[in-house]
Amino acid sequence: MANAERSSLIDPRSGFCKSNSTFYTKRNPISLPSSPSLDSVSTVKSDYVKATSSSFYIPIVCLAVMSLGAVVTTANTLYTAGEISKQIADSKPKLVFTTVHLAHKLPDGIFIVLTEENEEETTRGVIGVVSEMMKKEPSGERVRDRVNQEDTAVMLYSSGTTGASKGVISSHKNLTTHVARMLAESSLQEQVFICTVPMFHTFGLLTFAMATVALGSTVVILGRFELNEMLAAVEKYRATTLILAPPVLVVMTNEADVIKAKYDLRSLDKVTCGGAPLSKEVTEGFLKKYPTVRVLQAYALTESNGGGAFMDVVDSGRYGTAGKLTCDVEARIVDPDTGRFLGTNQTGELWLKGPSISKGYFKNQEATSETFNREGWLKTGDLCYIDDDGFLYIVDRLKELIKYKGYQVAPAELEALLITHPDILDAAVIPTIPMAYVTRKPESNLSEKQVIDFISKQVAPYKKIRKVAFINSIPKTPSGKILRKDLIKLSISKL
Structure with missing residues (x-):
């Protein structure tokens, strides 16, 4: 974390933004164990701590929790009270970090720490506010548990696009592999990112709560995606990098004349897309309207913690591909019916292996055995092929x-x-x-x-x-x- 002192997190909706100042993350973790209000729920190694918020304090909260050896688990802020209660019953967190506007979704009996000041009536279960806790110095009385690389660091729920969502267990080693992967790209240090990706999602958490802090990058945290707000932030903070889903590129292309007349986007250097392959038509249409912007394609899963494939679309001269494998990942293409390994340009299920591949599913040995084999290969469930030059093409989900x-x-x-x-x-x-x-x-x-x-x-x-x-x-x-x-x-x- 050599660049942590240079890293800044900016919240456009906060007083920090209004006063044109930035919030610098501190290496001293939040004083969780030193707060008198938290004595009764002092977090210890292997305890689960839930974060259900898009607050810009979440990166600091997550790093603090993991430094104690506790496990971060997250929830979609759009979930209903019933959906969140189901996850809480599953993971049994010691306490939950959230906002006053989301606290009402939590079941009774949960200890709550707010990630923002509460100017409203006292919410049930609230035992602290992050900003106040950060002002306190650690008491020094606590002896920290030793945290090992193979210890569980986070448990993120899979997207559940084809079935029930599952808790994905990832170790500290899994996460630091992703951080090291991004640190290898030294040019990222000078980047200004706009974070529109929720931090309850694997990419948001790994990239914006961890890797960018290590890189010393600046991150503007919007908390939710709204196109005009994002574009205004690009102009105001001279942002260089956006992380977007392909449909947003389509909208930016179709509305390019209006957008460029309203916003100064000359600082924008690159756009990274994931979630679905970019077609040639979408990519060429976007580049025609924004010729100075580089388009990058990324492929990963919750279970792979950022490991997968990556490429610069223009430099590669390829369209419709997810790119080449990241440096720390091995791949196999396997016939889903026979289990036979396939060669180049043959379509089958993609298997991945490497130090970022997660440990399995929480309390679900059956699903773990079905998805991870004994040799450590992750069966992605994606139908793919790899061409003669090593480019990975995603055909579709096997189940879809x-x-x-x-x-x-x-x-x-x-x-x-x-x-x-x-x-x-x-x-x-x-x-x-x-x-x-x-x-x-x-x-x-x-x-x-x-x-x-x-x-x-x-x-x-x-x-x-x-x-x-x-x-x-x-x-x-x-x-x-x-x-x-x-x-x-x-x-x-x-x-």
């Missing part, structure tokens, strides 16, 4: 392949075609029928027949879309992955 009259169809292929239509903002395809959910551009009168005909002209007969429904927005995970299971439920409810 559409099976129609004996043929297999990848939803991602149809979705990539759909978003090239001038009247379509976003789209998702589900295996029932098969069917497409489409988000139209404002004031568009695009019809179901027009969508079906648009695809029919470009694909083989068995790949045709048979039904179309229009929807205000496509449900997605924080990383931009389509929540296909939600759309399947919606389609069934309409029968």
